Amino acid sequence: MPATITQSTITQPKTQSRTKADATDLRGKDVVITGGTTGIGRATARLLAQRGANLLFFGRHEKELNEALAEIKAAGNGDTKVHALTADQSKPEEVRRVFAEVDRHLGGIDILINNVGIGGGSILEKWPEDWRYVLDTNVLGYLACAREAIDRMKHRGRGHIVNVGSMSADLRSPESEIYTASKAAVQAFSESLRKTVNKQGIKVTLIEPGAVATPIQEKTPQEEREKIDKQEMLYPDEIAEAILFCLEQPQRCDVVAMQIRPHLQVI
Numbered sequence: 001m002p003a004t005i006t007q008s009t010i011t012q013p014k015t016q017s018r019t020k021a022d023a024t025d026l027r028g029k030d031v032v033i034t035g036g037t038t039g040i041g042r043a044t045a046r047l048l049a050q051r052g053a054n055l056l057f058f059g060r061h062e063k064e065l066n067e068a069l070a071e072i073k074a075a076g077n078g079d080t081k082v083h084a085l086t087a088d089q090s091k092p093e094e095v096r097r098v099f100a101e102v103d104r105h106l107g108g109i110d111i112l113i114n115n116v117g118i119g120g121g122s123i124l125e126k127w128p129e130d131w132r133y134v135l136d137t138n139v140l141g142y143l144a145c146a147r148e149a150i151d152r153m154k155h156r157g158r159g160h161i162v163n164v165g166s167m168s169a170d171l172r173s174p175e176s177e178i179y180t181a182s183k184a185a186v187q188a189f190s191e192s193l194r195k196t197v198n199k200q201g202i203k204v205t206l207i208e209p210g211a212v213a214t215p216i217q218e219k220t221p222q223e224e225r226e227k228i229d230k231q232e233m234l235y236p237d238e239i240a241e242a243i244l245f246c247l248e249q250p251q252r253c254d255v256v257a258m259q260i261r262p263h264l265q266v267i
Helices: 018-022 039-050 062-075 092-105 128-156 177-200 221-229 236-247
Strands: 030-034 054-059 082-086 111-114 159-164 202-209 257-260
Touching: 030 039, 030 092, 030 128, 039 054, 039 062, 039 236, 054 062, 054 092, 062 082, 082 092, 092 128, 111 128, 128 159, 128 177, 128 202, 159 177, 159 236, 177 202, 202 236, 236 257
Parallel strands: 030 054, 030 111, 054 082, 111 159, 159 202, 202 257
Antiparallel strands: none
8 A cells, every 4th residue: 555645743833933923132141252253253243243243353453343342342332342452373372361361351252254364375485484373373273262262161961163265175275285275174173073062062063154254355446446346255244144044043954054255256
């Protein structure tokens, strides 16, 4: 006798959409953003402040830090905590100092946005000391920040780590071996870490953008606008929106990886 196919009895509540019914509420969440002074990190900090999250972010340069701090504080409400400091995540002692400030100002962490990234060209153009700084920042810095965050998240029984990588990990353009290697490492690290911390209620999401109008592109504002107009480059805010989408999913739902490219960028 052929099997009888019946409609599932598990249905979505009709009174509310899923996103309104059980989306993760970011109000009051404690968030750390690395590289929050420019580009994707700054756009994400601004958006999360608007959602009522408490923020601590850092960057290497004081001028950009002060500008970003004023902007992000203005985006939040009166109850939103926003703290910022200068730090270089290529240095383990600087990472430890950042998370000591996290304990002091936020009292813990719910979300880590691992976003710091610096460019690197070809090994034929640079020497090992140059390679090392890129890898210390883009790879070991991610590992160090993730370790510090997990040590704190596991006491809360849940958390979310978002690693911002790059589609360069798959594109693998010529004359960019150093940066490409670092982003391929972030990709592999994210996939393995997710399986490690899943049982502790900690999510890991990998965001891989294509070309985005950030300082790493080393283009003039006019060149960036031309690329955006040609649909060959994205605004940082568009990546921030993607990160927000991942963070607001219900606890039962993991967005494992997301790639966002400009429509006409050939990847």
